[in-house]
Amino acid sequence: MPETETPAPETPAPEPPPRPKKAKSEQTRALILETAMRLFQERGYDKTTMRAIASEAGVSVGNAYYYYEGKEFLIQGFYDRMTHEHATEARARMAGKTDFAERLQIALDSWVDCAAPYHEFAAQFFRTAADPNSALSPFSNESHPARATAVQIFREVLDGSELGPKLDAELDELLPDLLWLHLMVVVLYWVFDRTEDTERTRAFVKRCAPFVAKIVALSRYRVFRPLVRDATDMIQEFVLPTIGKTAVGKTAVGKAAVGKAAVGKTAGGKPGRRS
Amino acid sequence: MPETETPAPETPAPEPPPRPKKAKSEQTRALILETAMRLFQERGYDKTTMRAIASEAGVSVGNAYYYYEGKEFLIQGFYDRMTHEHATEARARMAGKTDFAERLQIALDSWVDCAAPYHEFAAQFFRTAADPNSALSPFSNESHPARATAVQIFREVLDGSELGPKLDAELDELLPDLLWLHLMVVVLYWVFDRTEDTERTRAFVKRCAPFVAKIVALSRYRVFRPLVRDATDMIQEFVLPTIGKTAVGKTAVGKAAVGKAAVGKTAGGKPGRRS
DNA sequence: CGCAAGATTTGAACGCGTTCAAATAACTCC
């Protein structure tokens, strides 16, 4: 199982600090993040004030800012955690299935399920995530680790599928990223979805999966070649460069190239930004 | 609409109010909006405080809130103005052209040109526009008028084109909305574009237009029929209902005959032939 | 005119995210 990265500040194991005094600050950092995430879940993003987070965590508000540059940076914890959950869930559910459409739908359904608890205030996240200047943008470099994990899931969706004759090489290489983009569309749809239990999004996904599979299947036929060519070229030239390095297997095929766990730190190394 | 510019906040009466005594409040409302838009352009959205707007307009901050529910509602002015500018510009530039790809590219280029002055703080607009709860969302009912205008432009793009044999009826009806969605994608691309003068977006548009035209042209062929069918059905079922009423014909919103004849409303009597 | 009932306008006040100089704790090297 190619674990690409582990969400950094998660420390579910409540270990007493007998020896590691050095980890004192990391403990505070984690405490703040955990408190924030709990309050976000309880009250929503907007209703959760920095003062409340600090107070609940038993620290001062200034201290929260010592570890996190701003309120929005606390969302990254959610982002990372959900991505990880989604990956685990999707892998488990896909096991044994070999039909591409089915695997794709499972992957997308898993996302909707994992995200469900946060739907009511997802819009509040989305607002800041939509800011191109924000580190939370799904295209930003800061969210690269989570994006890489998600793309990897779709690579596995493909790898586990019996797709028949091989596809156009370029398209084949692009597909994981394209499917991730498809997920982004689903996310957009989901955020705007106001139906009970986001039923509409679920129906949308159910409808999309076979459609996408059909397109992929048809892409092999001669008549579609020029279109596929055009599309892949366009995406390669205009879309992929805009999303921070996703390291599509071009250089050293994906699987092996992900050994660099160094990126795992979302909040950066040392918080010293004052002189 | 460049009406009366009142750059001097000291002289309150550039024109005597002989008759419109009732319009006093509308005058204040307009003054606030104009001031806000000027400051947005000068300093950007975030840097323009409500206090500054009120101060520059010579009213109290509370008064601004009497006329506008919040800061974000002042953006709507921009939105509407730009939409109008874009429509005028696009119509002028399209005049005489009959090639679909060319007309489409003109329409999109016009948008990029009209939006150019605001690019540096477009992200700040975009952030609030991305909130599904916001009235500024391009899908919201509040922005329906602007959206209708934009969709109309794309209807004219089609009406003025020589598209050859008639298209699938369903697709034909959907196309204006689809092209508007395409514009939304371009907008998304533009917002994230950091190149000089958004050159990348311009290249993207240049590349997209013929591609879209090709897809439309190919959609007529037998082989593509199932795909087109699937796509149009999906869009009709899942996409269009989520964007507030677009009011296809504005008069007869019949599902059947589709009042294509009644569209010439703002077209300006250019009866481009398509059949 | 007088005067009650809106419509409009005001500015202080609230709660928020964020900043910062200063206080305190922890660590290093002699």
Add this chain to the structure above:
DNA sequence: GGAGTTATTTGAACGCGTTCAAATCTTGCG
């Protein structure tokens, strides 16, 4: 241990968007 340096923590303060009770202006009507 102690002096010097760095890491962490504090809470008051700033500027912001927004709210609201009260003040002021307009209007309709006897």
